[in-house]
Amino acid sequence: MLKTIKSKMVLLQTISILIVLGILFIIFMSSYDKYYFNRKEGLMEEAFKKLENINIERDINNTNFIGTYQELKIKFLITDEKFNVIYATRIYNKPENNKNSKDETERQYKMTQEDLNKFYGKKVTNRIVTKLDRYSTDFKTRNGDQRVAGRGIIQQNGHKYYVYMYELKDAAKIKMSYFNIFFLFVLIFASLVGFVVAIIVSGKISKPIKQIEENTRDAVKSGYKINISTNQEFKELTGLAESINTMMEEIRAQFSELEYELERKTKTENLRRQFVNNVSHEMKTPLAIISNQVEMLELLKDEEKKKEYCLSIIEETNNMSEMINDMIFIYSMQSDEExxxxxxxxxxxxxxxxxxxxxxxxxxxxxxxxxxxxxxxxxxxxxxxxxxxxxxxxxxxxxxxxxxxxxxxxxxxxxxxxxxxxxxxxxxxxxxxxxxxxxxxxxxxxxxxxxxxxxxxxxxxxxxxxxxxxxxxxxxxxxxxxxxxxxxxxxxx
Structure with missing residues (x-):
């Protein structure tokens, strides 16, 4: 079981990091592809609006913005109203030297119309001719199982141009899987780093607490005579040290009070014993005198002698009374009875x-x-x-x-x-x-x-x-x- 603050803090911080990163990973896996393809639909609508602003017949092969979108994996297929290919992104037999879209566009420009129609004929039939009911002047996108695509009609100079844009999902999903793997490694790495940081931070926090514990033990061993330093790194620990010092001050005060009370009770008990001993000792002599004089009174016949003995008894009795009164006064004064x-x-x-x-x-x-x-x-x-x-x-x-x-x-x-x-x-x-x-x-x-x-x-x-x-x-x-x-x-x- 984890019984130290440090170990519990490390565990809690590590779990917290794993939970946060795990949630982020789940969110990423569940929403990244949706975000990615939604973003592609937006880019297609953006490209369609730009196409509406150029002369397709004249400038389609001379514009640069199409290459930018093709670099973002969006492919284009544009035909006129007779389904002649005006522009198409080359996707078959791509050279191994990975020529960029501009070179590809130049090669397409050099192809004859007949070659273009022949090369892209099947794609034109499958994506445009057989699906004319999906085309309108309002560009519409669709996120399908295998691809995300967009279709629309651009009317210029009395002619219609069918625009078809798409991206295949297979390649995108493979790319996303790499992203997922990468994110998983990032998660593992971040967890390890977080664990190390948690150990360092927990140690930094628990060290002064441990020091306060050791100082408290030393204070107890010294009879609560040592105060704990209130110059702590954290405000909460400063408050804790002040509270412990206050507690020890109260304990010291209680100890002093108990010691004083014990000393007072011991003194009172000694006084009581002394009082009894002194009274018994000091009373022996006058009592003996009185006893002897009383015995003599029974034997004496001389009245003057009897009177003298009676006066002596009275004097001894007064002395005893005075002594007892003085001793009671002393005892009550010194025993705190008054x-x-x-x-x-x-x-x-x-x-x-x-x-x-x-x-x-x-x-x-x-x-x-x-x-x-x-x-x-x-x-x-x-x-x-x-x-x-x-x-x-x-x-x-x-x-x-x-x-x-x-x-x-x-x-x-x-x-x-x-x-x-x-x-x-x-x-x-x-x-x-x-x-x-x-x-x-x-x-x-x-x-x-x-x-x-x-x-x-x-x-x-x-x-x-x-x-x-x-x-x-x-x-x-x-x-x-x-x-x-x-x-x-x-x-x-």
């Missing part, structure tokens, strides 16, 4: 509202809050996340402040970003802890915090995660008296 929806926000207003939530905390710890806000501090942020980050900075500043100290909160309008600063008065952060403070569950030294307050160890890790989601910057700098933490969020473009 999409980072951003809106244009006034950062000064957001920070100021956040500070108001901590007024009681500042008063309870006898810490004075100082606020500074620039104007036109707008950026696209997720207000919930950024509020959480600022809250963590503020609560962290309070925990690590000195009693009766100061906390400074600033929002600064920079050229390309909005900077949020939270500064306290307290101990510096050791340089060897500069990076570790941003890690999950890092708590530092409880003795350095105000009133020994404990944290979940997730506050700064939350800040880092939130700022990274906003493509911002975070950090801190140790001052002569305290630490200044900052966040930089890119301005709205």
């Amino acid at each position: 999409t980072l929806r951003v809106t244009k926000a006034d950062i000064c207003e957001l920070v100021e509202f956040t500070c108001r939530d901590y007024d009681k905390l500042f008063d309870a710890n006898r810490i004075k809050l100082h606020e500074e806000y620039d104007t036109n501090c707008f950026a696209k942020v997720n207000e919930k996340f950024l509020t959480q980050a600022v809250s963590n900075y503020i609560s962290n500043a309070v925990k690590h402040s000195t009693e009766n100290g100061n906390v400074y909160v600033r929002v600064i309008n920079q050229e390309k970003s909005v900077r949020i600063e939270v500064q306290n008065e307290g101990p510096n952060i050791p340089e060897n802890n500069r990076n570790s403070i941003w890690d999950m569950f890092y708590q530092g030294n409880d003795n350095e915090t105000l009133n020994g307050q404990k944290g979940s160890g997730l506050g700064l890790y939350l800040v880092r995660s939130i700022v990274e989601l906003h493509n911002g910057k975070y950090g801190y700098s140790n001052l002569e008296k305290g630490v200044n933490f900052y966040i930089e969020i890119p301005k709205e473009k």
Whole structure:
């Protein structure tokens, strides 16, 4: 079976050529002879009209046009009203040296009338005398089985002249058979040439298609990273190459999306496992403390001790609640359970509202809050996340402040970003802890915090995660008296 475009194109083109040439050959064979003899009838009518325009008695042997028609195989027999031969085309005993019609006419002219009548007598009787009823002044032609002939009467100077013209079909048909054979050879030759041309043309067309196929295979092997050249010889192939490139771009996009989705799901699953492990690990210690303290409550009789143990249980419970809330917030943020929806926000207003939530905390710890806000501090942020980050900075500043100290909160309008600063008065952060403070569950030294307050160890890790989601910057700098933490969020473009 033919399975390639090239082979099918060669076959179809060859068949098409054979069909066209075959039809032409059939038409030629069926209509050529009819056309040929119809043409001869027209030539005879044309010759008859020319004879009417000459003086037959005087000029018949001196005219040149008869020779022209005789070269076209038309033969003439002309007699007067007494059936004397005026002119006849010599057809018997023709010399082997193939003299032309002019020589033949001269020889006839030298023959006597008696010789002419004797020589052509039988033909005159058979073609004119016995068929006078077919002659009239209107020249008529007839296409018979053996010959095509024409008959007519020309009247000049009171005399009648019978004109008979004919051509035998035997010789014409033999000639036509040669034409048929020749045409058959032409058909065979044209078919061979057409077959070769079909192979060349099909190869020229199929070669770029084959090249596109090979390029497509290479693109698949390379992970759809290679594009197919659109500089093709044919417009249709250019369109095909463009379509394949578009398809591969979509495949690459789908691959990227699938890789991202797989990576996200893997990350989410790892976060889930990490969340479960961290919760279970971090809950062990406070739960153990609470369990021991509850057991001790049953044994204690001192009311002050019982009260102290109850306060400790409440503190541990609050710490556990804070830790769980922070971890749930981190998990939901990093697992895309809550999409980072951003809106244009006034950062000064957001920070100021956040500070108001901590007024009681500042008063309870006898810490004075100082606020500074620039104007036109707008950026696209997720207000919930950024509020959480600022809250963590503020609560962290309070925990690590000195009693009766100061906390400074600033929002600064920079050229390309909005900077949020939270500064306290307290101990510096050791340089060897500069990076570790941003890690999950890092708590530092409880003795350095105000009133020994404990944290979940997730506050700064939350800040880092939130700022990274906003493509911002975070950090801190140790001052002569305290630490200044900052966040930089890119301005709205």
